Amino acid sequence: MKIFAVLILTVTAWAQVADNANKSYKTKEGRDKIAATLDDPHRDGKQKPAELVAAMQIKPGMTVADIGTGTGYMLPFLSEAVGPSGRVFGEDIQTDFLDRAKTKHIPNVTLILGTETDPKLPQNSVDIALALDVYHHFDYPDKMLAAIRDALKPGAHLVVVDFYKSASPTPGHIRAERDEVASEIERNGFHLLSKRDHTPKSQYILTFEKTKQ
Numbered sequence: 404m405k406i407f408a409v410l411i412l413t414v415t416a417w418a419q420v421a422d423n424a425n426k427s428y429k430t431k432e433g434r435d436k437i438a439a440t441l442d443d444p445h446r447d448g449k450q451k452p453a454e455l456v457a458a459m460q461i462k463p464g465m466t467v468a469d470i471g472t473g474t475g476y477m478l479p480f481l482s483e484a485v486g487p488s489g490r491v492f493g494e495d496i497q498t499d500f501l502d503r504a505k506t507k508h509i510p511n512v513t514l515i516l517g518t519e520t521d522p523k524l525p526q527n528s529v530d531i532a533l534a535l536d537v538y539h540h541f542d543y544p545d546k547m548l549a550a551i552r553d554a555l556k557p558g559a560h561l562v563v564v565d566f567y568k569s570a571s572p573t574p575g576h577i578r579a580e581r582d583e584v585a586s587e588i589e590r591n592g593f594h595l596l597s598k599r600d601h602t603p604k605s606q607y608i609l610t611f612e613k614t615k616q
């Protein structure tokens with residue numbers, strides 16, 4: 404019985420919680436198809452990037468991180484919001500996505516290759532971190548949240564935009580409902596400031612503040 408319990412604990416500790424969501428990212432062919440959807444010229448109508456930037460309350464001169472930037476869809480909007488005196492980090496774990504982002508030549512953007520457990524952002528440097536359609540792809544959410552926390556300045560914000568599990572057309576792709584996501588993030592050193600719809604019945608926005616240790 405004891406051995407069984409240890410086995411379960413070990414398997415749980417190694418589990419990649421987003422295995423289902425990340426299946427199509429494992430091949431270059433899969434990623435090329437995803438890149439085409441991320442860069443779809445009609446995406447703004449559904450994704451509402453200007454509304455998202457407004458909700459993030461970005462001020463000129465701020466440093467903003469786009470965690471899991473993909474092909475850099477949000478980078479032009481974030482770069483414009485921080486202005487010439489600000490800075491944007493565009494981070495992802497896929498080099499081919501970052502190569503696509505690089506071709507966009509967006510001012511004030513530094514692209515960063517992270518890992519599944521660490522976005523490799525400079526410590527204590529970020530005013531607002533965004534995770535747009537990315538949280539449900541984190542295989543190791545606790546480790547990612549710890550590393551994001553280290554990158555945030557005291558009192559800085561983490562903005563998570565993701566899909567409602569109940570509205571997802573692909574069963575298993577979204578592993579947790581909004582409130583479970585909020586609780587998980589709060590357990591990892593963040594305080595929930597607000598929750599609301601971003602795109603009604605599809606995506607929500609959760610805004611957190613980094614808590615004091």
Ligand SMILES: C[S@@+](CC[C@H](N)C(=O)[O-])C[C@H]1O[C@@H](n2cnc3c(N)ncnc32)[C@H](O)[C@@H]1O
Nearest residue numbers: 441471472473476495496497519535536537540
């Ligand atoms: C659905 S895409 C969203 C991309 C981008 N945020 C957008 O909205 O266009 C999910 C992204 O998360 C990235 N990703 C998955 N796990 C990650 C992790 N642990 N850290 C950073 N990025 C990750 C993937 O490589 C992919 O680019």
